[in-house]
Amino acid sequence: MGLPQQKLDATEERLAAIQVPESGAWLSDARQAALGRVRSMGLPHARDEYWKYTRPQTLVQPEVPHAKVFQAYESAVFDDIERLRMVFVDGVFDPEASDDLTLSGVEIEPLHAAGAADIHWARDLYGVLEARGQSPVERSLAALNTACANAGVLIRVTGKADRPVNLTYLHQTEDADVVIHNVVKVEEGGDLTLLENGPGGARLNKVMEVDVADGGAFHHVRTQGRAHERRAATHVFARLGRESTFKSFTLTVNGALTRNEAVIELTGDDAVAHVAGAALGDGASGDFHHDDTVFITHDAVNCESRQVFKKVLRNGAVGVFQGKILVKDGAQKTDGYQISQSLLLDDDSQFLAKPELEIYADDVACSHGSTSGAIDEEGLFYLRSRGVPREIATDLMVVAFVAEAIDEIEDEAIAADVLSRLQAWLERRRG
Amino acid sequence: MLEIKNLHVKLEEEDKQILKGVDLTVEAGKVHAIMGPNGSGKSTLSYVLSGRDGYVVTEGSAQLDGHDLLEMEAEERAAAGLFLAFQYPVEIPGVGNMTFLRTAVNAQRKARGQEELSAADFLKLVREKAKALQIDADMLKRPVNVGFSGGEKKRNEILQMAMLEPKLCILDETDSGLDVDAMKLVADGVNALRDEGRGFLVITHYQRLLDHIVPDVVHIMVDGRIVKSGGPDLALEVENHGYARIQAEVA
Structure with missing residues (x-):
């Protein structure tokens, strides 16, 4: 079955504009295989069912839509957290700005360095989890990433890391087209928290593949930067072993276009996967379109998955949630939960939700819910009656609304840090 | 201090007149009580005075120290000195009680051109006031009113009142849902705030709250109007004979 001509043309046009970097055998093989996947699937097109609510055009086209560099005045998120920091500037690793990469129980290597070797442990994961994630739904932007990424980090976790690793993605050039690919392998009993922050570039295509072995734990907390005009397509592919834990939280404030996909496969019994996100957009300060697309596959017994997504939208901002729980035959005792909620601060904003359950086992508990609502007038009046001005009262209600998602962050210090940044940003926005 | 003249109010959503000409003056240093049967307009009066949406003033005025409240x-x-203790305090998940209190106190100070309280001064003040109301550190840390018992919610209202030091306090059915001990605690909190510079408007169904917060003047409200005013004995009359007799008297 051939691809529609339009899709084929758009794909070839983009591929003609990219350069597959030179590297050692293992990485070069993975890249060639990924190129093949891109060619056979074609890049996303407006007519694709999976892109019904989000226009992929600007993510696919060869020309990078320019994005002004956002000037933040406050200290950055996670600055108060003791962590090992790696800095990428417009998608290029900056060793000068980064910490020494030595961390007990953890091996950290920049992708471009590790890629020069002929053989590497990451060979079993780089592009492998991404390829697994192409079925039953195609995610060809992730394959494109695998094919041409030359920046990122490979992390192998053999013990309990005594501090988080923080990847900071700075944006400094208006036309920076950034591709980043990270691989994390958590070995049996390993435990790592990964923090990510920053917009990355004018256009960011980012993939993270995470393999959590039996009894391992991986915590992921990211903020995507406040640049108004930036565009991003991100994918997290995770595979979970027996009694392992995967928890991911994302805070998004601003951004012309964001598509965050999480593809999680629970393959070992008693595994736990939580994905959460809070997105806040104001159409008055530029376009805002935020899409959370989640696909969780239960393929083992007694696993738990949880999706908690909150969006606060105003002045024509658009929020999208596509969330699916697939429970395979035999995945008994599955406990699946999914909630997506939006707070619409005016009549111009829009929230589009497509929750899906597909269940082939008979002894499971799955629930999902989706709501859209205006601000709670009772609460607003209560706050105002105490002398809190309407704008501040609204922001307090906004924080209250997203608090449930932020609560998904297990580490209290990190959760408090994220919350305080959000409050500071809202305060700055009020002027 | 509070001067209400010929106040007529209807609902915004439907053509229903709730207040039909309320006249009421509360002087500084005095406690006025308003009693009345269900649906007489007592709570509406408190909402209209505090600025809740959903009501339309069709006639009359309400002034606080000469400023047009409406x-x-x-x-x-609130910044001008009006405070309403809610009949049903609202739960605000995700906002810490302490954060809320501090935001409110400082917003009012800012509006009045005063300097904001420092974190240390605020903490000292809130601890002192909370102690008198038997509000522990845990209640201060928890989200506003979330998971609070009925008594805890009402004590929390009085704590806010104590922190904000308003000129005019309106208490809307503050006794509802309280057992005797809790009511005593709340009443003690209110009495501690009685001051010659401060006026109170206590709205209640029952006389029992007025045993603890002894009013200077009692008003009876029926069908959107104050139909009778008198001393504390009037509350006893209601307790003994119900509203029917007064309604019959003024009809």
Whole structure:
């Protein structure tokens, strides 16, 4: 079955504009295989069912839509957290700005360095989890990433890391087209928290593949930067072993276009996967379109998955949630939960939700819910009656609304840090 | 201090007149009580004075120290010194009680051109006031009213009142849902705030709250009007004979 001509043309046009970097055998093989996947699937097109609510055009086209560099005045998120920091500037690793990469129980290597070797442990994961994630739904932007990424980090976790690793993605050039690919392998009993922050570039295509072995734990907390005009397509592919834990939280404030996909496969019994996100957009300060697309596959017994997504939208901002729980035959005792909620601060904003359950086992508990609502007038009046001005009262209600998602962050210090940044940003926005 | 003249109010959503000409003056240093049967308009009066949406003033005026209350936003009325203790305090998940209190205190100070309280001064003040109301550190840390018992919610209202030091306090059915001990605690909190510079408007169904917060003047409200005013004995009359007799008397 051939691809529609339009899709084929758009794909070839983009591929003609990219350069597959030179590297050692293992990485070069993975890249060639990924190129093949891109060619056979074609890049996303407006007519694709999976892109019904989000226009992929600007993510696919060869020309990078320019994005002004956002000037933040406050200290950055996670600055108060003791962590090992790696800095990428417009998608290029900056060793000068980064910490020494030595961390007990953890091996950290920049992708471009590790890629020069002929053989590497990451060979079993780089592009492998991404390829697994192409079925039953195609995610060809992730394959494109695998094919041409030359920046990122490979992390192998053999013990309990005594501090988080923080990847900071700075944006400094208006036309920076950034591709980043990270691989994390958590070995049996390993435990790592990964923090990510920053917009990355004018256009960011980012993939993270995470393999959590039996009894391992991986915590992921990211903020995507406040640049108004930036565009991003991100994918997290995770595979979970027996009694392992995967928890991911994302805070998004601003951004012309964001598509965050999480593809999680629970393959070992008693595994736990939580994905959460809070997105806040104001159409008055530029376009805002935020899409959370989640696909969780239960393929083992007694696993738990949880999706908690909150969006606060105003002045024509658009929020999208596509969330699916697939429970395979035999995945008994599955406990699946999914909630997506939006707070619409005016009549111009829009929230589009497509929750899906597909269940082939008979002894499971799955629930999902989706709501859209205006601000709670009772609460607003209560706050105002105490002398809190309407704008501040609204922001307090906004924080209250997203608090449930932020609560998904297990580490209290990190959760408090994220919350305080959000409050500071809202305060700055009020002027 | 509070001067209400010929106040007529109807609902915004439907053509229903709730207040039909209320006249009421509360002087500084005095406690006025308003009693009345269900649906007489007591709570509406408290909402209209504090600036809640959903009501339309069709006639009359309400002034606080000469300032036209009805022209102000809810937050401006609060900064001008008006406080409403809610019958049903609202739960605000995700906002810490302490954060809320501090935001409110400082917003009012800012609106009045005063300097904001430092974190240390605020903490000292809130601890002192909370102690008298038997509000522990845990209640201060928890989200506003979330998971609070009925008594805890009402004590929390009085704590806010104590922190904000308003000129005019309106208590809307503060006794509802309280057992005797809790009511005593709340009443003690209110009595501690009685001051010659401060006026109170206590709205209640029952006389029992007025055993603890002894009013100077009692008003009976029926069908959107104050139909009778008198001393504390009037509350006893209601307790003994119900509203029917008064209604019959004034009809």
